[in-house]
Amino acid sequence: MLTSPGLLTTRHCRSRRIPPLLVRRVPNQSVITNIPRFLCSRSSTAASKENTSLLGHLPTTYMTPVWRFPHRWCLRTLYSTNTSTSSEKNAQPTPITERCTFSFYAFVPLTSERAIELRKYLKLQLKDPLQILGRVYLSEEGINGQVSCPSTQTVQLRELLESIPEFQHITLNEAISHQTSFEKLVVTVRKQLVRDGVSIRDIDIHQQPEYLSPAEWHSELSSLPSNALLIDMRNNYESTIGHFQNAVRPEVTTFSEEIQVMKDLVQGKEEDPIYMYCTGGIRCSKAGAILKSAGFRDVKMLRGGITAYGRFIRKSGLPSLYIGKNFTFDQRLGEAITNDVLGTCYQCGTQSDQYVNCASDQCNTFFIQCTACAIKHHDTCGDQRCIDDVLTHTDPLEITSSPKQPTRWQHTDRKHPHIVRRRISENLERRTKDNPGLATCQIA
Ligand SMILES: [Zn+2]
Ligand SMILES: [Zn+2]
Incomplete structure (x- = not known):
């Protein structure tokens, strides 16, 4: 039974709560096996671990919470690609034991032909040699990606991106926690990198806000002048489970709504300091350019976003000015910056940020x-x-x-x-x- 390939997609397993196995085959004998439910126990790994004997022929299994249902656990098995010589083909594939999550973006004008060309190239390069999972978006505005990369391939990922002339100054932003964050690779061309309804042609994207390093951001936020405005540029559902103290958190669910609210908030504040932050920086790069193009002088943003700030806090040991979780758009749906639980369960009202x-x-x-x-x-x-x-x-x-x-x-x-x-x-x-x-x- 365990060798029947492609019986179900992961989505089916998750959404239908089927007790199946999932064996998915991808080219070159690369197999990702996910056995979510029939080997699951509800609150501990013990029962599931006993069942590992059923998976005797699989070389490596490890326990991981089912991402959407943290009270359940599943056995997850990952095999790396087995492509080389015929003798090696018979050998056990090397298991990928560790992955790192990265985000990156660059606002660089691309023609639509170049975007399509890069999509093909990146899809090919990221998939097989590097075994990257995640989402990469290309558009006439540039590139934006969130990916999960085997820890042994992070240098190659950086080199690959920097080898593309348009992206040679791209920065990779490493996440704080590295649980499984993606299950497949999607590389697409879309109309905009961030959907705000503002075309890159209508603003001067080169008029960027001042980028503050996490350390500079921390020290400036520690003593904000009274006329300063600190805006959370994320959706309300993101800031609900974590945010910087004293930030204005607009009640919006899309970035285009956020831009509208931002324009209302900054009215008459052309000379005042405006601070903005988001998850990884991309939304502030765009929003900051909109404000700078409109004549605002003192606009500052957090370089690398909350993700970079979280790393800075861990390293420096300073008390965090950000409280709670940093919401992420991957399977983790958030990484903890501090242990504060800010949200409440919609169904019973108890404290929860899941x-x-x-x-x-x-x-x-x-x-x-x-x-x-x-x-x-x-x-x-x-x-x-x-x-x-x-x-x-x-x-x-x-x-x-x-x-x-x-x-x-x-x-x-x-x-x-x-x-x-x-x-x-x-x-x-x-x-x-x-x-x-x-x-x-x-x-x-
Ligand atoms: Zn429902
Ligand atoms: Zn509840």
């Missing part, structure tokens, strides 16, 4: 859920349709043959905390009415 997507594919609502609620509501948002969906789809073959259903909610309805919280409490109310025991039900 974001999840509803396990029903058609819902995909994005919200904070504590471990107890995840078990209680079957990893869903609590909508009866989602629970039914998750509980009734148990046949893997049925899933693979059924076409993908459209998502029930629009982007804002899925991500806006206000709307999602309201819907979740209505769901709970409705279900409690039908099943009065639900509100007090004990979690096993």
Whole structure:
């Protein structure tokens, strides 16, 4: 059974809570095996570890939390590519034991032909020799990527990017925690690097804000002048679980909304110091250029974003001015800068900063859920349709043959905390009415 390739995609496993195995084959005998559920135990690794005997023929397995369901664990096995000589082909593939997560970006004008050409080149180079996973976006504005790289290949990744003439000054920003962050590689050409509705042609992208190193940022923020404005350039759902003290945190769910709010906030502050930060710096590079192009003089941003600041704090041992988690757009959905837990579970109100997507594919609502609620509501948002969906789809073959259903909610309805919280409490109310025991039900 373990050798049946391509039975399910990872997404199917996650969203349908099927107890299957997943064996995915990719070219050159490179195999990624993910056995999420039937070997899972709920709260400890012990039961699953006993089952490793079932995987006797697999060379390396290790335990990892299922990223969306941190209370569960799965056995994960990674094999590296086995491409060389025929004698080596029979040898056991080398397991990739450690990966590092990096982000990088560069605003460099590219023609659409050059962007397409680079997409092909990077896809080829990143995939096989380097075994990179993650997302890389190219556009007429430049490049933006978040990738997971085998720790033995980080130098080669840097050299590859710097060997492209347009990106020779690109900076790689290393993440703080290196859990599995991506499962596949996607390299695409898109219209904009960051979707803000402002074309790079309408602003002077070279008019960049002043870049402060994490140390400079830390010292300036420690004694901010009273007329200074500190803006969190991220979405509200990101800043909910972590932010710099005293930052203005706009209630927005997209970057184009953020740009609008920023323009309102800075009105009449042309001479005042404006500080801005985001996850890795790319959004501030764009937003800062918009302000500088509009005549604002004193605009400063955090170089490398919160990710770089987190690394600085760890190294320096200074008390962090950022509290909580740094939200990330990969499977980790955040890395802790401090141990403070700032968010609350949308379903029961207890302190939690663990974001999840509803396990029903058609819902995909994005919200904070504590471990107890995840078990209680079957990893869903609590909508009866989602629970039914998750509980009734148990046949893997049925899933693979059924076409993908459209998502029930629009982007804002899925991500806006206000709307999602309201819907979740209505769901709970409705279900409690039908099943009065639900509100007090004990979690096993
Ligand atoms: Zn809860
Ligand atoms: Zn749902």
